[in-house]
Each structure stands twice: as structure tokens, then as C-alpha cells.
Amino acid sequence: MDKLNFVRDGGRKLPPGFRFEPTEEEIVFQYLSRKTFSHPLPALVIPEIDVFSMDPWQLAGDSDSEEDMYFFSNAHGCDNESERVTPSGVWKANGSSKKIINSSKRMPIVGIKKSLVFYMRSSTKIVATNWIMHQYCIALPQQEQNNCLVRIGEWSLCRIFMKKGGRQVEDDDANSYSASSSSPNYDPTIFNENFEQGIGAVALRAYSSSSANKMTVRDAINSALDEEMSADPKVFMMGEEVGEYQGAYKITKGLLDKYGPQRVVDTPITEAGFTGIGVGAAYHGLRPVVEFMTFNFSMQAIDHIINSAAKSNYMSAGQISVPIVFRGPNGAASGVGAQHSQCYAAWFGSCPGLKVLAPYSAEDARGLLKAAIRDPDPVVFLENELLYGESFPVSAETLDSSFCVPIGKAKIEREGKDVTIVAYSKMVGFSLQAADILAKEGINAEVINLRSIRPLDRAAINASVRKTNRLVTVEEGFPQHGVGAEICATVVEDSFEYLDAPVQRIAGADVPTPYAANIERMAFPQACASSFPL
Amino acid sequence: MAQLIRRAAALNKSLPAASFAARGLATASTSSITVETSLPFTGHNIDPPSRSVETSPQELLTFFRDMALMRRMEIAADSLYKAKLIRGFCHLYDGQEAVCVGMEAAINRKDCIITAYRDHCIFLGRGGTLLEAFAELMGRKDGCSKGKGGSMHFYKKEGGFYGGHGIVGAQVPLGCGLAFAQKYSKDESVTFAMYGDGAANQGQLFEALNMAALWDLPAILVCENNHYGMGTAEWRAAKSPAYYKRGDYVPGLKVDGMDALAVKQACKFAKEHALKNGPIILEMDTYRYHGHSMSDPGSTYRTRDEISGVRQERDPIERIRKLVLAHDLATEKELKDTEKEVRKEVDEAIAQAKESPMPDPSELFSNVYAKGLGTESFGADRKEVRTVLP
Numbered sequence: 027m028d029k030l031n032f033v034r035d036g037g038r039k040l041p042p043g044f045r046f047e048p049t050e051e052e053i054v055f056q057y058l059s060r061k062t063f064s065h066p067l068p069a070l071v072i073p074e075i076d077v078f079s080m081d082p083w084q085l086a087g088d089s090d091s092e093e094d095m096y097f098f099s100n101a102h103g104c105d106n107e108s109e110r111v112t113p114s115g116v117w118k119a120n121g122s123s124k125k126i127i128n129s130s131k132r133m134p135i136v137g138i139k140k141s142l143v144f145y146m147r148s149s150t151k152i153v154a155t156n157w158i159m160h161q162y163c164i165a166l167p168q169q170e171q172n173n174c175l176v177r178i179g180e181w182s183l184c185r186i187f188m189k190k191g192g193r194q195v196e197d198d199d200a201n202s203y204s205a206s207s208s209s210p211n212y213d214p215t216i217f218n219e220n221f222e223q224g225i226g227a228v229a230l231r232a233y234s235s236s237s238a239n240k241m242t243v244r245d246a247i248n249s250a251l252d253e254e255m256s257a258d259p260k261v262f263m264m265g266e267e268v269g270e271y272q273g274a275y276k277i278t279k280g281l282l283d284k285y286g287p288q289r290v291v292d293t294p295i296t297e298a299g300f301t302g303i304g305v306g307a308a309y310h311g312l313r314p315v316v317e318f319m320t321f322n323f324s325m326q327a328i329d330h331i332i333n334s335a336a337k338s339n340y341m342s343a344g345q346i347s348v349p350i351v352f353r354g355p356n357g358a359a360s361g362v363g364a365q366h367s368q369c370y371a372a373w374f375g376s377c378p379g380l381k382v383l384a385p386y387s388a389e390d391a392r393g394l395l396k397a398a399i400r401d402p403d404p405v406v407f408l409e410n411e412l413l414y415g416e417s418f419p420v421s422a423e424t425l426d427s428s429f430c431v432p433i434g435k436a437k438i439e440r441e442g443k444d445v446t447i448v449a450y451s452k453m454v455g456f457s458l459q460a461a462d463i464l465a466k467e468g469i470n471a472e473v474i475n476l477r478s479i480r481p482l483d484r485a486a487i488n489a490s491v492r493k494t495n496r497l498v499t500v501e502e503g504f505p506q507h508g509v510g511a512e513i514c515a516t517v518v519e520d521s522f523e524y525l526d527a528p529v530q531r532i533a534g535a536d537v538p539t540p541y542a543a544n545i546e547r548m549a550f551p552q553a554c555a556s557s558f559p560l
Numbered sequence: 561m562a563q564l565i566r567r568a569a570a571l572n573k574s575l576p577a578a579s580f581a582a583r584g585l586a587t588a589s590t591s592s593i594t595v596e597t598s599l600p601f602t603g604h605n606i607d608p609p610s611r612s613v614e615t616s617p618q619e620l621l622t623f624f625r626d627m628a629l630m631r632r633m634e635i636a637a638d639s640l641y642k643a644k645l646i647r648g649f650c651h652l653y654d655g656q657e658a659v660c661v662g663m664e665a666a667i668n669r670k671d672c673i674i675t676a677y678r679d680h681c682i683f684l685g686r687g688g689t690l691l692e693a694f695a696e697l698m699g700r701k702d703g704c705s706k707g708k709g710g711s712m713h714f715y716k717k718e719g720g721f722y723g724g725h726g727i728v729g730a731q732v733p734l735g736c737g738l739a740f741a742q743k744y745s746k747d748e749s750v751t752f753a754m755y756g757d758g759a760a761n762q763g764q765l766f767e768a769l770n771m772a773a774l775w776d777l778p779a780i781l782v783c784e785n786n787h788y789g790m791g792t793a794e795w796r797a798a799k800s801p802a803y804y805k806r807g808d809y810v811p812g813l814k815v816d817g818m819d820a821l822a823v824k825q826a827c828k829f830a831k832e833h834a835l836k837n838g839p840i841i842l843e844m845d846t847y848r849y850h851g852h853s854m855s856d857p858g859s860t861y862r863t864r865d866e867i868s869g870v871r872q873e874r875d876p877i878e879r880i881r882k883l884v885l886a887h888d889l890a891t892e893k894e895l896k897d898t899e900k901e902v903r904k905e906v907d908e909a910i911a912q913a914k915e916s917p918m919p920d921p922s923e924l925f926s927n928v929y930a931k932g933l934g935t936e937s938f939g940a941d942r943k944e945v946r947t948v949l950p
Contacts, residue, residue, distance in 0.1 A: 262744070288744065294774070299733050299767025306737015309722050310672070312744060333727050334734055340927045342715040343706035346722065347930040378928050378937070402930035434933050481935030519942065 031070040046071050046096065047415075053096075053162050053183055054126045054137030061098055062164060062179030074098045077184045078110045078117070082144050082157040085186060094187040101182040104140070104163040115146040117159055126162070135164050136175060156189040190459070239421070244414040246388035247277050247353075250395040251315065253427045255285055258313060261399055262289040264304050265317030265354075274319050275355065275414055301327035301352075305334045308350040308404075315399060318354035321370045321408065335404040336379030351398045353407035356384070357451060357502045358550055360412065364538035369503030371450065374406045375479040375512070381433055382479040384408045386454040388418040390477055393431025401433065408479075410452045436483035438490070442472035446490040448513055449500040450476040457500050459553035479509060487513060488521045495526040502550055505533035590616050593887060597822035598879075604804050606811035606840070609829040613821040617889040619665060623820050624880045626664075627657040628899050630681040631877060632906045633690060634850070637680065637697060640910070641854045646697045649726075650711045651678040652850040655818075658876035659784055659844045660685045662823025663752060667831060670747060674722040674735040675754040677712035678784075678848075682754070687719035690909035691916075700916035707919045708927070729762030731755060732781060736768040736839075739779035750778040750834045752827070758789020760803045769839060773810050776838035780830045781807070783843045784817065790852040791861040804843035817844030818874040847874065925949060 048057065060067050077085060077099040085095055103110045103119075110117040119142050126137030144157035163182045165175040241249075255261045262285075267274045269282040269292040282290040293300040297318065304314040318324045324331065331352060338346045358367040374382045381403055385391040391409070398405040423429060439454060440461055449457040454475045461471040472490055476483065491497050497517050499510030510531040517529055535549040594612050601608035634654040640646045653660070656678070663673070664685040675682050680693055688704055696703025697711055704714050705724075713724040722738060725731040735753025742749050759765065760783050772779045783803040787794050794801040804812030811833070815826040826842055833840050847870045851858025858867070884890050890898075925937050925947045932949025939945025 291775075294767075294770060296764075296767035296770065298764040299736075299771055302730060302733020302764060302768060303737035303740055303771060306674075306722075306734035306739075307741040307744070308737070309734065310738045310741030310745075312741045329727055329730060330733070334725070334730055338723075339930055341705060341709045341713040342717075342723070342927075343708050344927045344930070345705070345715045345717045349930075381929070432933075434935055481933060484936065 033070045033073045046093075048096075050124075050126050050137065050139065050162070051128065053185070054164060055128050055135075058098075058137065058162055058164055058179075058181060058183040059135060061181050061183075072096045072098050072183065076100060077159070077186065078102060078112050081112050081114045082155075082159075082186055092188070094185050097184045097186070098181050099161075099184050101163050101177065101180055104138070104161065104177055104182055110142070112144075115144055115152060115155075117142040117144050135166050135178070138163050138165055138175070138177070158187055158189050160185040239419055240417045241388040241392075241420045241424075242415055242417050243385070243388050243391045243409070244275070244277055246391040246420075247395055247409065247414075248279060248281070250392045250399075251278065251281060252284065254396055254399040255281065255289060257427070258399075260311065261313045261315065262291065262307075263315045263317065264291045264293055264300060266293055266295055266319050268292060268317050273317075275411060277409075277414070278317070297323050297326035298330065301330040302334065304350055305330050305348060305404075308335070308348045309338070309346055313349045313351075313399060315351045315353060318352065320359075320366060320411075321354055321356040322366050322368055324352065324354070324370065331374070331380070331404070331406070332377055336377050338379075339403065340379055347402050348404045349402045351395075351401075351405045351407055353395070353398075353409060355411040355414075356408035357410055358534075358539060358546075361541060361543065361546060362539075363541050367539035369408075369501065369534070370406075371408055371479045371501070372503055372508045372512075374408075375482075375509060376507075377480075379404065380480060381405045382408065383433065384450040384476065384479055386413070386439075386451055386475050386477070388420050389424045390431060390437075390475070392420075392424055393429055394433070394477060397430040397433050400430065405433075408451065413452055413455075416455075431477065434478045434481035434483060436477055436486040437475045438472065438486070439475045440471065440473040442470040443494055444470045444472075445496040445498060446472045446474060446487070446494045447498045447500060448474045448476060448487055448490075448510075450479060450509070451502070453500040453502055453551060456551060456553040463553070476509075482512065482516070484516050484520065488517060491517050491521050492524045495524055497525070497529045498532060499530070500532045500551055502534050505531060505536055508533050590618055592616055593620070595821055595883065597816065597819055597825065599816040599819070599822070601822070601826065602804070602814040604802075604807070604812035604814075604841075605809075606813065606833070608813055609825055613825045615821055615824075617887070620880060620884055620887070620889060623661055623665070624877065624884060624895065625898055625902065626661050626685070627820070627877045627880065629690075629902045629905065630654075630657045630660070630684060632899075632902050633680060633684070633693065636906050636910060637694075638850070638854065640694075640697065645914070646711065646854075647699070648710055649677065650697070650854040651852065652854070653678050653681040653848065655849040655870070655875075656784060656786060656846045657681055658820040658879075659754075659782070659817050659823055659846055661876075662820040663782075663827045665820070665824040666827035667750070667752070669718075669720045670749040671831070672720045672722055672735070672738045672742070672749070672751040673754065674725070674731045674738060674751065676728060676731055676756065676759065677724070677726055678756075679712065679714050679724045683714040683716060683721060683724070686716050686721035688714065688716050688721070690906060691912055694910050694913035695916045698913055698916075699918060700913060701919045701923070702913065702916040706923065708923065729755065729759040729764055732759070732762070732765045733768035735781070736772045736777055736779045739772065739777040739834075739839075740775070743775075743777055748835065750780055750831050752780045752782050754782045754784055756789060757783060757785040757787060757794045757801070757803060758792070758797065760785075760806065761798055769807060769810055769841075772839040773807075778834040779839045780827075780834050781810075781839065781841045783841065784846055785843055786846050786848045788848075788852070788861065791856065793861065802843075804841050807839070807841045810839050810841055812841035812843065814843045814845065817846030818870075818876045819879060820876055922947075 056068055075097045077097050119140050122141055124139040126139060140161045142159040144155045145152035146155050161182050161184050163177055164179055165177045168174055168176050268278045269290045272279040301316055304316040307314050335348045335350055338348050357369040371384055374380055383394045383398060385394045398407050447457045457473045461473050464471050472494055474490055499513045501509050510533055514529040532551050539549050540546050593615050595615055597611045600611055631654050634652045641650045660681045692704040696705055699707045701707050712726045715723045732753045732755055735751050739751040785803055789797050804814045813826055816822045830840050830842055849867060881895055928949055935949050937947055937949050
């Protein structure tokens with residue numbers, strides 16, 4: 027296999043859709059250690075840049091990506107508390123450090139991670155920005171010196187990103203190793219502590235992922251499936267790669283081991299066949315959860331979803347109800363092309379007899395999926411691949427095994443009074459970002475997370491528009507006959523006198539999704555401060 | 561000789577309704593008779609069952625009566641359709657009665673049957689009544705689907721009948737799903753997924769068969785080969801019209817579908833096989849006298865001689881009549897009387913069904929969901945016709 031080389035002209039040029047999401051262990055032991063000892067790297071994805079010679083926003087170069095940036099830089103500042111100065115400001119360590127240990131315990135070296143915040147210089151003061159850096163360096167415990175750590179090598183690996191709403195920066199002070207230090211300055215004692223003493227505590231911190239009140243959407247769905255399968259023996263899962271592969275997107279991880287192959291069924295690549303089998307099993311009284319690897323493949327089975335599932339209760343006058351859930355990722359991912367990027371909310375949402383849900387947060391995903399599995403009607407559950415890895419805060423109530431979110435009720439994510447923005451799935455996140463941007467201009471937007479495409483919460487939407495008098499709908503799907511069209515029609519029909527301006531739709535572009543990154547960005551709504559150049 | 565007096569209440573009795581115990585027969589009605597099927601079975605990857613079928617006078621007389629009832633029902637439906645009391649599609653089963661009746665004799669109500677749109681007689685066999693059938697055909701509220709389904713959407717869940725499906729071929733994966741559920745629940749019962757020679761070319765059938773074989777599902781795929789998929793003869797639609805062989809790794813059996821006893825034997829054999837070894841295909845060689853549906857005269861793609869030829873040589877009711885007479889189980893007159901009774905039963909059911917009212921307008925919005933969650937639903941005029949789903 028050819029070595030992957032994505033570093034050109036000193037910059038990183040990843041192909042669209044290529045995701046570089048290393049764990050901290052990978053950063054320290056696969057990349058930084060090898061770089062330090064001049065061993066070959068797994069992939070050439072990290073350019074060498076003196077990160078302190080530029081301001082953080084300049085580091086992106088001409089890439090428009092919002093992903094984390096990784097650079098090999100000098101180890102300036104790792105040994106001492108000096109500030110790292112850049113042309114327009116300064117990086118300041120927030121005082122916490124974290125030790126990263128090799129889980130196989132074969133390597134004696136240890137990684138050290140520092141968190142820094144960029145402060146911009148403005149006349150006489152410095153102002154904190156949302157730019158965060160995690161600077162990793164490596165150190166060796168010196169046995170003859172009581173195992174105190176000595177930093178080695180000339181490189182550090184820097185991860186630089188912009189803090190976004192909802193994303194937690196992992197090293198908050200509560201997790202900090204140097205708990206005694208409350209000053210924001212760098213604590214030099216880290217190199218003098220006893221190696222053994224700290225190891226247990228750090229090991230726990232190094233390997234615990236989310237704190238008790240944060241959850242990724244992936245974990246939310248997995249836990250919901252787990253709990254519902256545990257509670258009702260009639261619930262079973264069916265789909266491609268849901269079992270041994272642990273799920274194409276690792277959503278069903280661990281379920282095969284826990285429930286066995288009778289209840290977590292790997293199917294051949296035959297959507298029409300296995301969807302029909304799922305619906306037939308539901309006729310007989312079981313409660314299948316059928317996974318489509320993406321909803322693009324549901325088109326192969328759409329006859330069974332609509333004609334065999336949605337319409338049966340009606341045609342049989344209530345004799346045959348179909349308690350089935352069809353779930354899977356819907357809408358665009360990143361760089362997967364026209365055949366793998368369509369949003370099906372509008373198509374399924376138009377069909378009587380179906381319930382169609384589109385979660386956004388982890389709470390939505392958990393609660394709506396549990397409600398869907400318990401519902402006696404066929405439910406289409408539209409997830410989003412790019413949301414799977416996102417973490418959201420969850421309440422203790424959400425984590426309870428009987429937690430359900432009511433189907434057919436929207437959620438007001440952000441209260442406002444000037445304009446109503448209605449969105450679902452990933453676009454809720456974008457809408458919240460847009461609301462933040464609008465707030466700086468003095469516009470107070472109300473953001474509604476639909477949660478349920480069918481039944482549509484017309485009451486909530488109308489109530490909101492009657493308050494704000496303006497409506498904007500946001501969706502990823504194609505504009506013609508979309509979800510936004512139905513929302514606009516409903517508001518114009520029911521709340522016409524309340525509107526101060528025509529209703530507005532924001533939707534995906536009226537084209538099959540292109541592959542090239544720049545025009546793919548143009549094919550979907552984006553949240554940004556200025557209008558997008560064509 | 562005491563004849564049972566037919567009263568209106570008897571219309572609601574389901575098949576097999578006849579009781580010949582009241583007849584003063586010298587032979588005990590459950591004594592065993594062995595009959596040879598007229599044609600041998602042909603097997604594919606399996607040893608076919610024996611041609612000798614165990615039956616009894618009771619069973620043979622029940623076969624006769626049930627098939628005569630079904631035949632009469634379908635002919636009556638023909639007249640009702642021409643009188644415009646039945647609308648839309650109407651696919652008639654006359655000629656194919658032996659498949660349905662022979663299958664019922666081999667199975668119980670825990671076993672499931674699912675079929676396509678030619679479902680009136682199978683519905684009757686699973687315990688449906690004449691009143692429910694005719695009322696549904698005429699779109700009245702006493703129909704089995706309360707008038708909301710129509711000819712193609714008869715269901716009887718408590719009798720193990722899962723419809724009644726309009727999309728050609730869709731019922732086969734659904735049937736394999738029923739079998740999946742039976743295996744999952746450890747029911748020790750099987751599913752018969754019925755389809756025609758036209759549907760036999762559907763891709764989803766092979767997808768479902770693959771999974772049924774992979775997972776050893778107790779599914780029996782029954783191809784009712786009446787040799788015409790709508791207007792297309794089998795040799796024009798299928799490169800290989802040997803439908804019992806199309807399962808490849810799945811064994812198959814070719815059966816004379818006009819012989820109720822052969823059908824019974826094959827279904828009994830298939831059920832034992834499916835419970836132990838997974839799916840099996842049964843091809844029933846049968847024939848329909850009517851066209852594909854009521855809008856098809858049935859003579860543009862086949863000759864009238866062919867139709868009358870089959871009726872003369874292979875008619876399923878005539879075969880049983882000959883058997884009954886040959887074994888002296890009843891006289892000609894008694895059989896003719898049975899046919900008259902059956903005709904009267906059908907006529908009374910139709911009269912009662914005509915009295916049944918059409919569904920209440922509120923039924924437009926009922927049963928959209930099993931649990932409506934109080935959502936709003938709209939009619940054509942959104943301002944006037946709107947309701948809340950319970």
C-alpha cells in the first residue's frame with residue numbers, strides 16, 4: 027500500500043471525507059514519538075509549521091475546513107512557563123496538564139498534554155478568543171532521579187481548533203492533574219512529581235471518555251437499543267453489518283455479544299428482501315429494528331416501507347399493526363457523492379401511516395428511539411452520520427432507562443423574539459450557530475428543533491411565529507416539495523395575519539450532490555457571518 | 561334423511577361448515593380411504609412423497625362442499641362486478657380451488673398463509689365468512705376490512721391469514737418474515753407464502769429465499785402456476801418455467817394443483833420438511849378459468865378450447881365428485897343438492913351484504929395509526945375536513 031501523503035507545500039491537503047481523528051494515545055505514541063525518533067509515520071498528514079509564527083486563523087491557509095488542525099511544531103514553551111507569542115496575540119496555558127500513558131505499558135515514555143487559549147491583543151489589553159491549542163510533548167521518567175519526568179525531543183504536536191457551542195474542551199480544571207494549582211500559570215511541579223503516585227489517577231483520567239453528564243449521539247443510540255432490547259424480548263435488530271462488524275458506524279457495538287445472533291441479525295446486501303422479512307415479522311407480532319446503512323439504500327426497499335408497512339393498519343381496518351422501526355443515517359455526510367447524500371425526510375414525511383423522526387442531540391436520539399421502538403406503528407428514524415460523534419450534555423433524567431421523548435412534539439432550543447428558525451437534525455446545530463451570529467447584530471432568533479417530521483408539531487411552529495412574526499425554515503434536503511415547503515404552507519394557512527414578512531426557506535441546492543469540496547459546501551446550508559460567494 | 565336447515569345465522573359459520581354426520585351413511589365417516597394421486601410428484605433435490613394419500617369420506621365430502629362454495633362465490637362475484645356493485649379490481653380464483661382446500665386440510669390455524677390479490681377463497685379457507693367477503697367486495701362496513709381494503713386486501717389475523725397484497729411479489733419476503741417470527745417465537749408452525757408464475761421472476765423473492773435458506777426459516781413458497789402472468793404465458797416470461805427448480809439449493813416439488821388430495825399430501829410433506837430443514841418450494845400446476853381480473857376477458861392470449869379442455873379434463877370439483885361417486889360416499893342427487901344448498905347460502909350472504917351500510921364518513925380517518933397521538937389529519941378541504949387521530 028502506498029504511503030499516504032497529504033502534506034504538500036507545507037500545508038495539509040486531505041481529500042474530502044478523509045477524517046483524521048486520532049486519539050491522544052495515537053497522537054503521542056504513533057505520531058509524536060516516531061517523529062521524535064525519526065521513525066516512519068503511519069501517514070503523512072501532519073505538516074511541520076512553527077505554530078507560533080502565525081496567528082491561529084492564518085494556520086488554516088486556504089482551507090475552509092472547520093476540522094481540527096494538527097501540526098508538528100517546536101517544543102517551545104513545553105519546559106517552562108514562557109508565553110507563546112504570535113503576531114497578533116499570545117497563547118496562554120490554562121494551567122492544566124494531562125499525562126498520557128501507553129495502554130500496552132510497553133513504552134516507558136509518557137505524553138504530556140497542555141491546554142492553551144489564544145488571547146488577542148487589542149490596544150492595551152488582551153482578550154480571550156475561542157481558539158484552543160492542545161500541545162503534546164513527550165517525556166521520560168528518570169529512574170535515577172526518583173522517576174521525575176524529563177522532556178525529550180525537539181518536536182511537539184499541536185492540535186488547534188475553534189471552540190464551538192456544545193463542544194467541551196476536555197481539560198477543564200476539574201479534570202486537571204494539578205488540582206492544587208488554581209493560578210492560570212504553568213505549574214512546573216509536573217516534572218518533579220512521583221511517577222508512581224500519579225499513575226493511577228492519571229490512568230483513570232486518561233481512559234475515561236465522557237463525564238457523567240455528557241454523551242455522544244452514537245452512545246445515545248447504542249444505549250437506547252441496548253435498553254429496549256433488554257426490556258422486551260420481542261425487540262430484535264436486523265441490517266447489514268450490525269452484528270460482527272459492530273455496525274457500519276459502530277452504532278450497534280457490543281449488541282451481538284450481549285444478545286446473540288438470533289436477536290442481532292446480520293443480513294446479506296438485499297434491502298428489498300430483508301425489509302420485507304422485517305415487516306412480515308412485525309405482522310406476526312415481533313418488534314424489529316431494521317437498519318439501513320444509509321437511507322439512500324432504503325429506496326431499494328421503499329415499497330415495503332410504504333405499501334407493506336405504512337398502509338397495512340388502514341387497509342386491514344386495524345387487524346394488522348406494524349410495530350417496526352427503520353433507522354439509519356440520512357442526508358449528506360462529507361464527500362460521499364450524489365448517490366449517498368440525499369435527505370429523505372420529505373418523501374417519508376408525506377406518507378400517512380408512517381411516523382418520521384429526526385433527532386438532533388443525544389437526548390433527542392435516546393428519547394425518540396426509545397419512543398419509536400415502543401410505538402405500535404412503523405417509524406422511520408432519520409439519524410445523521412456527522413452527528414454521531416458529537417457530544418451533548420444530558421440530564422440524569424435522560425439517562426434513566428424509561429426515558430422517552432414524546433413523538434410529535436418539537437423542542438424550542440433557543441428562545442427568541444425576532445424571528446423563528448425551524449430546523450431538524452444537523453441543521454439545528456447550524457441554526458444555533460446562526461442565532462449566535464445574529465445576536466451580535468442585535469437580532470434575537472428563536473430556534474425550533476422539530477424532532478418529529480411526521481406528525482409535524484404545527485401548534486408549536488405557529489405559536490412561535492405568532493410571537494416573532496417571521497419564519498425561516500432550514501433543511502439539508504432538496505428544496506422543491508421539501509419539509510420547509512410544508513412548514514411554510516402551514517404557517518401561511520394558519521397564521522397569515524401574524525406574518526410581518528414573507529416566509530423564507532433555506533434548503534440544499536437543487537442539484538445532485540457534487541463531490542469536490544468547494545461546490546459540495548455550496549450544495550448545503552452553512553452557518554457563517556457573511557453571505558457565501560458563488 | 562335429515563338435512564340441516566340453513567338459517568341466516570349459518571351464514572356466519574365458517575368453513576368447513578358442512579356436517580354430513582346427520583346423513584344416514586352405512587360407512588363411518590372417518591374411516592380411512594387410500595387414494596392414488598392422478599399424477600406422480602416430481603422432486604428437485606428431494607425425494608418426493610408417496611402418491612398414496614390417506615383420506616376419509618368426511619374429508620372428501622368436505623372438499624366437495626368447500627370447493628363448490630368457493631366456486632359459487634367467485635361466479636357470484638363475477639355477476640356483482642358486472643352489476644357494478646364491486647368496483648376496482650376483482651381477481652377470481654375459480655379453477656384453482658383445490659390448492660386452497662388441499663392446503664387447509666394439511667395445516668392448522670397456527671400456521672400462517674400469505675398470498676397476493678387472488679385471495680377470496682383463501683380467506684374463506686382460513687375461517688372467513690361469506691358475509692365478510694361479499695361485504696368487503698362491495699365496500700360495506702361489515703366487510704373483513706370494514707370496507708377499507710377491497711378485493712385485494714382481505715385479512716384474518718386470528719385465522720393465520722395475513723392478506724391480501726396488491727404489489728406482485730411483495731408477499732414473499734413478508735411470508736419469510738412471518739416464518740422468521742414463528743421460528744423466533746419457537747412456535748413449531750410454518751408459513752405458506754403463495755405467489756403466481758408471474759411473481760416467480762421477482763428479485764425480492766430470491767432475496768427472501770436466500771435468507772430463508774441461510775437462517776433455516778420454516779417458510780414454504782407455493783407457486784400457484786396457472787401458466788399466465790396476467791396476459792403473458794409462462795414460456796414468454798420465464799427462461800426456465802420449471803418454477804419448482806428455481807430455488808436451486810432449496811428443494812422443490814411439482815404438484816398437480818387440480819388434485820386436492822395431491823395438494824394435501826404435498827403440503828403435509830412440506831410442513832414436516834420446513835420445520836426440520838428450512839424452506840421448500842411447491843409448484844402447484846393449476847389453472848384459472850376467468851381472465852386475470854374482471855377487466856380481462858381472458859381470451860386474447862389463450863384459446864377458448866384450452867379453457868374448456870381444462871375444465872373437462874382437470875376440473876378439481878369434478879375430480880372429487882367422481883371419487884365420491886366411485887367410493888359410494890354419496891349419490892349424484894345428494895351432491896347436486898349440496899351444490900344447490902351452497903348456491904342458496906351464497907345468495908343469502910349476498911342479500912345480507914347488500915343490506916350492510918357503507919362505512920361512516922368518520923372511517924376515512926380511522927386506523928391510520930394504531931396509536932394516533934392526537935395528531936391532526938386533513939381531508940381534501942383542509943379548512944372543513946380535519947380531525948384529530950386518536
